[in-house]
Amino acid sequence: MVIGAPLAWLLVFFLLPCVIVARISLAEPRIAQPPYSPLLESRADGGATLVVTTASYRTLIEDELYLAAYFESLRMAALATLVCLLLGYPMAWRMARAGPRWRAALLLLVMLPFWTSFLLRVYAWSALLNRHGVVNELLLALGIVNAPLELLHTPFAVQLGLVYAYLPFMILPLYATLERLDEEFLEAAADLGCPPWRSFVTVVLPLSLPGVLAGCALVFVPALGEFVVPDLLGGPDTLMIGKVLWDEFFANRAWPVASAIALIMLALVLVLMSFERWLRVRVRSS
Amino acid sequence: MSAPHAAPCLRLDALGKDFGTTRALDTVDLDIAEGELFCLLGGSGCGKSTLLRVVAGLEAPSRGRVLIDGRDVSAVPPWQRPVNLVFQSYALFPHLSVAANVAFGLRQENMPRAAIARRVADMLGLVRLEHLADRRPRQLSGGQRQRVALARALVKQPRLLLLDEPLAALDRQLRETTRLELVRIQRELGTTFVMVTHDQEEALSLATRIGVMADGRLLQSGAPHDVYERPANRFVAEFVGNANLLEVDVTTHDDAGVLLGSDLCSTPLRAAAASATRAGRAWLLLRPEQVTLAHADVPTAGVGDNALAGVIEDIAYGGDRWVYAIRLANGVRWRVSEPNAAHRAHADLTRGVAVTLRWPPGCGVVLAQ
Numbered sequence: 001m002v003i004g005a006p007l008a009w010l011l012v013f014f015l016l017p018c019v020i021v022a023r024i025s026l027a028e029p030r031i032a033q034p035p036y037s038p039l040l041e042s043r044a045d046g047g048a049t050l051v052v053t054t055a056s057y058r059t060l061i062e063d064e065l066y067l068a069a070y071f072e073s074l075r076m077a078a079l080a081t082l083v084c085l086l087l088g089y090p091m092a093w094r095m096a097r098a099g100p101r102w103r104a105a106l107l108l109l110v111m112l113p114f115w116t117s118f119l120l121r122v123y124a125w126s127a128l129l130n131r132h133g134v135v136n137e138l139l140l141a142l143g144i145v146n147a148p149l150e151l152l153h154t155p156f157a158v159q160l161g162l163v164y165a166y167l168p169f170m171i172l173p174l175y176a177t178l179e180r181l182d183e184e185f186l187e188a189a190a191d192l193g194c195p196p197w198r199s200f201v202t203v204v205l206p207l208s209l210p211g212v213l214a215g216c217a218l219v220f221v222p223a224l225g226e227f228v229v230p231d232l233l234g235g236p237d238t239l240m241i242g243k244v245l246w247d248e249f250f251a252n253r254a255w256p257v258a259s260a261i262a263l264i265m266l267a268l269v270l271v272l273m274s275f276e277r278w279l280r281v282r283v284r285s286s
Numbered sequence: 287m288s289a290p291h292a293a294p295c296l297r298l299d300a301l302g303k304d305f306g307t308t309r310a311l312d313t314v315d316l317d318i319a320e321g322e323l324f325c326l327l328g329g330s331g332c333g334k335s336t337l338l339r340v341v342a343g344l345e346a347p348s349r350g351r352v353l354i355d356g357r358d359v360s361a362v363p364p365w366q367r368p369v370n371l372v373f374q375s376y377a378l379f380p381h382l383s384v385a386a387n388v389a390f391g392l393r394q395e396n397m398p399r400a401a402i403a404r405r406v407a408d409m410l411g412l413v414r415l416e417h418l419a420d421r422r423p424r425q426l427s428g429g430q431r432q433r434v435a436l437a438r439a440l441v442k443q444p445r446l447l448l449l450d451e452p453l454a455a456l457d458r459q460l461r462e463t464t465r466l467e468l469v470r471i472q473r474e475l476g477t478t479f480v481m482v483t484h485d486q487e488e489a490l491s492l493a494t495r496i497g498v499m500a501d502g503r504l505l506q507s508g509a510p511h512d513v514y515e516r517p518a519n520r521f522v523a524e525f526v527g528n529a530n531l532l533e534v535d536v537t538t539h540d541d542a543g544v545l546l547g548s549d550l551c552s553t554p555l556r557a558a559a560a561s562a563t564r565a566g567r568a569w570l571l572l573r574p575e576q577v578t579l580a581h582a583d584v585p586t587a588g589v590g591d592n593a594l595a596g597v598i599e600d601i602a603y604g605g606d607r608w609v610y611a612i613r614l615a616n617g618v619r620w621r622v623s624e625p626n627a628a629h630r631a632h633a634d635l636t637r638g639v640a641v642t643l644r645w646p647p648g649c650g651v652v653l654a655q
Binding site: 182184185187188189190191192193194195198202203206207 | 363370373375377379380394395438439
């Protein structure tokens, strides 16, 4: 029973949808309800034919749009992860080294954005970044620019949105590892001849690697499939796979292709996650 | 040993340290010569660990100076001091092997790899851990970790090695052998050791000199037997070893010694002149092994001995000796210990028996009140 309940949950709400999506990805598109071919099609002679085609997957390979979208998503997610790491590490470090009172306050500040809807916060960015938004008004008022900048609907806006949205997911696991790091290791390093920057490289960084890996996975994986940010902040030239999938599904009603995109995406994430897991095991044992 | 003109290896000059309004160290003056194994002894919170951390540079002094070989290092950061610390928790780096932990300090000096490898191998040999060079700290026992921590600090060849309760985390038997190991290594290298401990037995047995601390002050420093036999005050007397105390009046002193009056006996007690204090109320200190026991009805044995009456309240067997708890007429409990051989002659001394306590006039120490 104890094992049974979660297992049943996983079967019904995880494996079963995956099987359905896989099955749709192998169907032919139809202008019908639902918009794809049934698995078994009845013939005139009373028998039935199995309808299975890999046409959707072939489309993904043949049409450069999809490969480009996958590649662009990987690039954007990787860049967002890197920027989150570079911004989040010093923040997590300061939080972990702050006094207990400050620590609680800073932790609250990191969590605070979660109290409002993600969608609303991304909308807020679009208000900030548009031609007559706060950022442009400020730049104009200060005389830094003469004409408003095109900020919204650019790759820059998407990147900014991704970093903004996922920074807390980098900070929290980093904070958790750095907070547990014993101050005595730093003192021992200093005693053995390390100036502070060197203790950081030789002691703090290696000991916080599990947190770095966890933070990177938590940022990279959802950023890879992100739809809201490229949809609201990106322009027609921002090609992220989540956006492409949405268009195929809702605009083109091409359910089989959309399903194929989703499955490839899932496979990609699984490969990356197992790589992360392999790295984590190596870090722990070395 | 250093030449007479040379500066002491470590000199603390009116050293003080405050944490907020708490005074952790209060005007400590101390000289430690090269090659000493100096033990700082004190209860928890007496400031002994703070003192060590100030010498290591991990805490900045609030007042006074720290001098190493005559050079003021008060403002020198820890990574530039010729001093290394063995932490109480050992603080071994968990992500590095034993060999890499020991090599850590040398790497920071940009020493060639081959030289590092040689020094690390030598040091692991010294602490007898060659066979565990590739292990991680978490795969080691407590005693092995302690030796890695020692090797990691010693491999830097510091002018001064500081040890913060190095044996506290070990069980009793391991503590004994490790204590001997420490003395062996210290003699072999000739490095000056400054060690902090709360265990007086440990301090007395391995130190060349000890310093007793309380409330951030250094109360007394000297050779273990000096501190034990001639404590500077009542606190030191009670902290180092067992102390039997009797409240007395110092009446007169002459060349032969001092005469002490007590409510407990009609004839004055005698103590050595060297321990004389000014006239007035004082404490007479006697160590448990200085006092002998006899049946109260046996006539006076040694003429000129001091004598007091008491009743045996308890007897405990201590392996190599017997320990008696004696209740004096004023209700104070004394502790008297006798080696096994002497006890055999006293088989009739049992609980509840009235006894006479005796000690020669040269034994007692008079402490100011």
